[in-house]
Amino acid sequence: MNESEEINISNEVNSDESDSDELILTAAQVIQIMEEAWSNEKFAPEILPHKYEIVECILGQISHVEENLSNLINDDLRRSIHQMELDRLRYLVSSYLRTRLEKIEAFVCCILKEEDERASRNKLSYLSPSELEFAKAYRDGLDQHFTDTLKLLPAEILNNKIWQNEIITPNLDAFVFAKAKSQIEGVMIERDEEFVDLEKGSQVIISYSNISNLITNDKVSLI
C-alpha cells in the first residue's frame, strides 16, 4: 500500500533561527512526532507551536489508506487490521486537535494577544490558519455575548470594563512531568538560585516555566 513510501515535510523550526531545511521523514517517524506533540500539548499549560504539517500528513495517509481499503478484495483479516490502525491514528490526531481547541477556548484573549505580538515581530505563528480563524470567531462571539448581556447592568459598572482588561492566562508555573531527550545542562529551578543538569532519558517533575523553552527546542518532552 504505502510500501517504502517517504513523505516530504518541510521541517519548519518554530524558533528565532528559522532554518527551513527539508527533511525526509518516514510515515513511522511522522507518527512518532505526532505522538510526542500530542503528549506535550496535553500537559503543557499554554498552547504550543502548531504541527500543522504533521497533522496534514497523517490525515493524508489516512485517506490514502481508506481509498485503497475500498479496493481491497474481501480479506477480512487485513481489512480489520488496517481499519484498527486508522482508528488509532484518527484518535491521535483528533485528541491532539481537541486539546488545542480546549486551550483556545479557555485562553482565547491571551492567545490572540500573543499571536498579534508574534505577528508584529515577524515570528512564526503558534496557531494554524484554521485555528486562528476559530479563535477570532470565538472571541467575537464571546464579546458579542458579553455586550448583549451586560447592557442591562448600571452604567458605572459597564464603563470600567473590568471584564475586558482582566484576561485569563494559563498558569505557566504549573508542575509537569518531563523527560530529557538529550543531555541538558543548567536547568534553573527555584528562581535563579539552583540549577540541575539532566541526563538523557532522565525524568523529573518540574515547574513548566523552567523548561518551556526546552520543549519548543525539542530537548525535553512532557510525559
Place this chain on the structure above:
Amino acid sequence: MNPDEVEFIGEKQLISIIPTFNSSTIHLVSGDIGPFRASLPLNVPLWIAINLKQQRKCKIQPPDWMDVTRLEQIKDDEKSSRTFTKMPSEHYMIEAKLLLGYAADDISRADEIRTVIKDIWDIRMSKIRSSVDMLIKNGGSYAAVDNLTLMEINTMRPLLPQAMDQIHRMKKERSHLRPPTQNTTLSLLNSSHTSTSK
C-alpha cells in the same frame, strides 16, 4: 491522561506471536508487519497481537521477563532498594494486564505471575506514596522521577502537580514579604540525581 490513553501508548510495544495462518506482508502506515507464516514466530505491535489472539489466530509468546523466577528477583530488588529499580519494560503493567487478560492460556504459571506483578506494583506504589509525602513536607519544587513507568507517573498526576503548585504559590507570596531564605532543593524520588547550587 486517563489510564486508557497510557494503555494506548503502551500498545505500540512489540511482542512475539506465532500465527496459525498464512498471509503476506501488511503495509501499515506505521510500518510493515509480516509476512505471516503458520507456526513461524514474528514481532507485531501489542494491539495487533491481542486482536489476533481474540480471533484465535495466534499464540502469544510472553516477553522474557514474564517469568516467575525473574519476577521474584525483580520483586526482591525492588524491596531492598531505597530508590526505584528499572523495570524490564517501560509498560510492564500494561503488558501484564493485556497478556494475562487475553492470553493467559499462552503463559505458564499465569496466576503466580499475576500475583508477583501485583506485589511489585504495590511495593512501588507505597514507595511513591512515601516519597511524595516527604517531598511535600519539605516543600520541594523539583524531583527526579527516574525509572518510574508512565502508568506509575500517571497515578501521581491527580494530586502531586497541583499540590506542588500550591506550595509554589505560597513560597512566592512569602518571598514578597521577607528576603528569600536559603532554599534546599530535593531530589527525593531518586537520590542518584545530583543538584548543584550556584
